[in-house]
Amino acid sequence: xxxxxxxxxxxxxxxxxxxxxxxGGEVVKKVYLRTEGNPVAxxxxxxxxxxxxxxxxxxxxVGVTGSGRQLIGAILGADVIKNExxxxxxxxxxxxxxxxxxxxxxxxxxxxxxxxDGVAVDFGMNTVCAAGTGSFLDQQANRLNLPISEFGALALxxxxxxxxxxxxSVFAESDMIHKQQMGHPLEDIVAGLCTALVRNYLxxxxxxKEIEPPVLFQGGVAANAGIKKAFEEELGxxxxxPEHHDVMGAWGAALLAREERANYQTSRFRxxxxxxxxxxxxxxxxxxxxxxxxVITVMVAGAKISGWGDRCGKxxxxxxxxxx
Amino acid sequence: MRRIKIGIPRxxxxxxxxxxxxxxxxxxxxxxxxxxxxxxxxxxxxxKTAVDEVCLPVKVFLGHCLTMQTRCDRLLTPRYISVNKDxxxxxxxxxxxxxxRQAVGSGRQLIWKSDQHCHWDSLKALPPEIISGFPRNRVMKSLKKAxxxxxxxxxxxxxxxxxxxxxxxxLQGRTPERTEGGPLIGLxxxxxxxxDAFINLGAVQLLQGQGFKVMVPEMFPARQIxxxxxxxxxxxxxxxxxxxxxxxxxxxxxxxAGVVYLSAFACGPEALISEMVKRESKAKxxxxxxxxxxxxxxxxxxxxxxxxxxxxxxxKRGYSCV
Numbered sequence: 001x002x003x004x005x006x007x008x009x010x011x012x013x014x015x016x017x018x019x020x021x022x023x024g025g026e027v028v029k030k031v032y033l034r035t036e037g038n039p040v041a042x043x044x045x046x047x048x049x050x051x052x053x054x055x056x057x058x059x060x061x062v063g064v065t066g067s068g069r070q071l072i073g074a075i076l077g078a079d080v081i082k083n084e085x086x087x088x089x090x091x092x093x094x095x096x097x098x099x100x101x102x103x104x105x106x107x108x109x110x111x112x113x114x115x116x117d118g119v120a121v122d123f124g125m126n127t128v129c130a131a132g133t134g135s136f137l138d139q140q141a142n143r144l145n146l147p148i149s150e151f152g153a154l155a156l157x158x159x160x161x162x163x164x165x166x167x168x169s170v171f172a173e174s175d176m177i178h179k180q181q182m183g184h185p186l187e188d189i190v191a192g193l194c195t196a197l198v199r200n201y202l203x204x205x206x207x208x209k210e211i212e213p214p215v216l217f218q219g220g221v222a223a224n225a226g227i228k229k230a231f232e233e234e235l236g237x238x239x240x241x242p243e244h245h246d247v248m249g250a251w252g253a254a255l256l257a258r259e260e261r262a263n264y265q266t267s268r269f270r271x272x273x274x275x276x277x278x279x280x281x282x283x284x285x286x287x288x289x290x291x292x293x294x295v296i297t298v299m300v301a302g303a304k305i306s307g308w309g310d311r312c313g314k315x316x317x318x319x320x321x322x323x324x
Numbered sequence: 325m326r327r328i329k330i331g332i333p334r335x336x337x338x339x340x341x342x343x344x345x346x347x348x349x350x351x352x353x354x355x356x357x358x359x360x361x362x363x364x365x366x367x368x369x370x371x372k373t374a375v376d377e378v379c380l381p382v383k384v385f386l387g388h389c390l391t392m393q394t395r396c397d398r399l400l401t402p403r404y405i406s407v408n409k410d411x412x413x414x415x416x417x418x419x420x421x422x423x424x425r426q427a428v429g430s431g432r433q434l435i436w437k438s439d440q441h442c443h444w445d446s447l448k449a450l451p452p453e454i455i456s457g458f459p460r461n462r463v464m465k466s467l468k469k470a471x472x473x474x475x476x477x478x479x480x481x482x483x484x485x486x487x488x489x490x491x492x493x494x495l496q497g498r499t500p501e502r503t504e505g506g507p508l509i510g511l512x513x514x515x516x517x518x519x520d521a522f523i524n525l526g527a528v529q530l531l532q533g534q535g536f537k538v539m540v541p542e543m544f545p546a547r548q549i550x551x552x553x554x555x556x557x558x559x560x561x562x563x564x565x566x567x568x569x570x571x572x573x574x575x576x577x578x579x580x581a582g583v584v585y586l587s588a589f590a591c592g593p594e595a596l597i598s599e600m601v602k603r604e605s606k607a608k609x610x611x612x613x614x615x616x617x618x619x620x621x622x623x624x625x626x627x628x629x630x631x632x633x634x635x636x637x638x639x640k641r642g643y644s645c646v
Contacts, residue, residue: 067628085632086639120636121611125629208602290363291522311526 004058007269008254009043009076010087010247011035011068014107014134015220016042017247020054021254025094029054030247039068040075044275059269061261063087063253067108074298074306075279077270080257087252089113089120092216094255095242100212103231103239104248105201105221107134112206124205132200134221136169140176140193144186148224151190155226158191166196194226198234215239218248277301286310327355330434331396333388334359336381336417337404339487339515339542343494344444344474345400345436351466352458359392362522366391371619373427379588380523380618381516382416386427393428398453402436407443408546411563414593444471481542486528487519507641509536509634510575510583512568512601514594517586523617524586525626531584534634539580541571548574565597572601582611582637584630589618611637 003023010017016039020029031046063080064073065087073081084106092102093115102113110133114122126132141148155161162184165175172193179189202211215235221227222245231239244251280299285292295315297307307315330349332342342358349356359366362384370387393399401424404417416423421435434451447455447463454463473494480490489500509531511518518524518540531538549570553560560566568585575583585601587594598614605612613633615626 083628083631083635085628086635119640121640123632123636125625290360290365292364311522 004060005054006060006254006257007062007076008087008247008250008252008257009046009062009064009066009072009078010084010249010253011039011043011064011066011072012084012107012220012249013067013109014138015246016046016066016068017250018043018046018050019244019247019250019254020050021251021258023060023258025255025258027244027247027251030244030250032246035068039072040279040281043072043075047272048275050272055272059267061254061257061264061267062269063255063257065249065253065256070308071281071296071298075270075274075300077268078257079264079267079269080253080260082253082256084109084249085111085113085123085125086120087249087256088218089115089123089252090255090259091244091248091252092218092242093118094251095244095248096214096216096240099214099216101209101215103201103206103211103215103217104219105132105134105217105227106219106249107138109133110201110205110219110221112209112211114209122209124207124209126205132166132169132197132204134219136172137193137197137221137224137227139169140173143173144190146190152194152223152225152227154187155191155194155224156229158185158187160188161191161195162188164189164192164196166193166200172196191226191230194224194230195234198227198230202234211235213237213239217241218245220246222246274300283309286315288312288314327353328398329355329357329396331389331392331399332356332358333385333392333400334361335385335388335520336420336516337402337413339519341402341474343477343491344470346495347473348466348470351469352454352462357392357396359388362388362520364522367522367619374423377590378416378423379590381514381520381588382420382423383619384516384520384523385420386424389424389428393432398432398434399424399428400436401433402438405437405439406563407438408563410559411566412561413438413563414591444474478542478545481540482545484543486538486540487515487542506535506537507637508539508575508578508580509637510539510572510580511586512541512572512575512583513586514564514568514588514591515542517588517617527584527586527630530627530630531634534631536581536634539575539578541567544571544574560597562593562597565593568594568597569600569604572604576608576610580610581641582613582633584633585612585614587614587616589616611640 006021008019014035016033016035018031019027021027031049033042033046035042061079062076064078065082065084069081088104092099099115104111109126111125113120138148141151162179165171176189217228217239222241228241277300283294283296286295291311293310295307295309298305332345346356366387369390370383374383374386389399401421403421404413406412421433436451437449443449477490477494480493492498528538549567552570552573553566587598
């Protein structure tokens with residue numbers, strides 16, 4: 001780490017991930033935390049957990065991705081703010097240069113990225129429905145009083161997985177309850193749920209896309225062995241769960257920060273002191289025109305550092321004034 | 325004497341005929357008044373009033389009518405039936421005057437019919453009040469001027485201007501400042517999806533801001549589109565659908581890096597066309613991103629998909645990723 005490090009942050013709806021990457025592209029440290037509805041606190045906590053040795057190294061660049069990228073990007077002083085699809089694609093190529101399909105299932109969304117000859121050529125994302133994503137599994141595990149970490153192992157023990165309607169999470173839940181009442185063993189229901197989720201993914205997110213091996217399975221849900229097995233059964237070939245599957249987005253963000261290093265001389269990173277700062281976020285409806293945009297502003301230590309959500313760009317301009 | 329104000333909603337096929345309508349009413353000695361760009365208040369008014377089944381653009385049209393009706397004496401509510409021989413415009417547009425009457429509840433509508441052959445050449449299509457209220461030769465003269473303006477407007481767009489730029493050039497003599505260059509990107513869809521920056525979250529500006537040169541369907545003449553679609557096993561029924569498929573092919577021939585397709589949620593004819601476009605994009609190997617517009621459009625999902633698609637195009641072609 002003597003030559004400096006890149007930070008990559010993925011601020012998702014369910015988890016917030018942070019990686020520390022060497023200029024060579026290697027992940028030397030990773031933190032995986034629950035966002036718990038408070039992305040700012042989660043990122044502060046993640047950086048606090050890094051410890052002293054990282055605090056002393058030079059920061060070469062910071063990349064941020066995930067649904068909270070704009071907010072966290074402003075607070076950190078990120079050099080690169082990128083969408084999750086690009087970040088996941090870049091990380092997958094770093095992990096497995098021959099990859100042809102990336103399956104990513106996160107908390108609120110799931111995606112597929114089709115890669116040919118080392119270039120992403122197509123992608124798909126789930127539409128508004130969250131059936132077939134991590135939070136649905138989370139919910140069901142909760143309902144069954146199972147720690148989510150044991151979910152996969154339990155599914156693997158199933159002898160006769162039951163068929164669960166996976167098209168809609170609400171219907172899936174009532175179907176599961178029905179199966180429980182009928183007396184099916186828990187492991188068969190859990191395994192059935194895994195298959196339902198995979199079927200929903202393949203029919204919905206991956207509809208019309210050619211899934212060719214090698215397939216990389218990443219995102220928080222990739223830790224679930226039951227889902228991995230269900231994918232392999234449906235696809236008919238093995239899928240690879242990369243070592244850093246849980247932090248691929250963050251790794252991708254760090255890789256993108258490295259890639260664009262030529263465009264910024266020194267990192268805009270505001271330093272680890274942001275962990276102790278008081279960060280206030282407020283929103284209001286701008287009354288200046290008929291659009292009535294919901295504008296978000298971020299204040300750090302009493303000074304406005306960023307704003308967005310407006311269509312005219314008036315509140316966004318303070319971003320560049322503060323950081324650029 | 326106070327000049328009568330004719331309200332023209334900036335919605336639906338305004339993006340095709342708006343400038344010509346303005347010229348026509350001006351020539352007659354009336355004051356055309358165009359509603360402002362769509363905003364939240366307009367959208368909310370339209371969504372609240374319209375029946376559930378209509379598409380978002382029709383709701384937007386009604387919103388424009390509702391918010392401008394008090395500012396004008398008469399409201400132009402065109403009845404689009406057909407603009408080309410043996411082709412039709414969406415049936416919802418045929419009933420537009422009636423839908424508007426239900427929503428706005430006023431008897432002050434001016435109904436301009438657009439039927440086969442007689443859109444700009446015949447008095448029959450004009451609102452009856454106009455025909456009875458003005459001398460015949462004056463109406464004819466105004467119509468001729470309007471038709472000339474329409475042709476000039478179309479030529480400006482075919483020369484590479486976006487509709488708003490062409491309108492400003494035609495009516496105010498303002499020529500746009502353009503920074504040319506950048507990779508080409510195609511943007512297809514119905515005109516009222518592409519040029520209403522509120523319902524499409526500023527898609528054109530977003531693409532331009534990322535360094536792309538945007539190509540739109542209105543930049544191609546109708547003749548060329550018809551030629552392009554000759555090989556279809558059965559001619560397409562809908563004029564607007566033809567334009568989408570035809571210009572998709574033409575854009576591919578022009579070498580666009582990719583195509584963004586904005587479609588209106590709950591648009592019937594588009595359900596068919598979008599599938600044809602999808603299949604052709606696959607066969608041609610031309611990257612396509614289809615985004616649905618509705619009143620619940622989440623900005624986050626929309627922007628994420630758009631950015632990811634643009635990154636994909638840039639990386640594919642080896643452009644810098646900024």
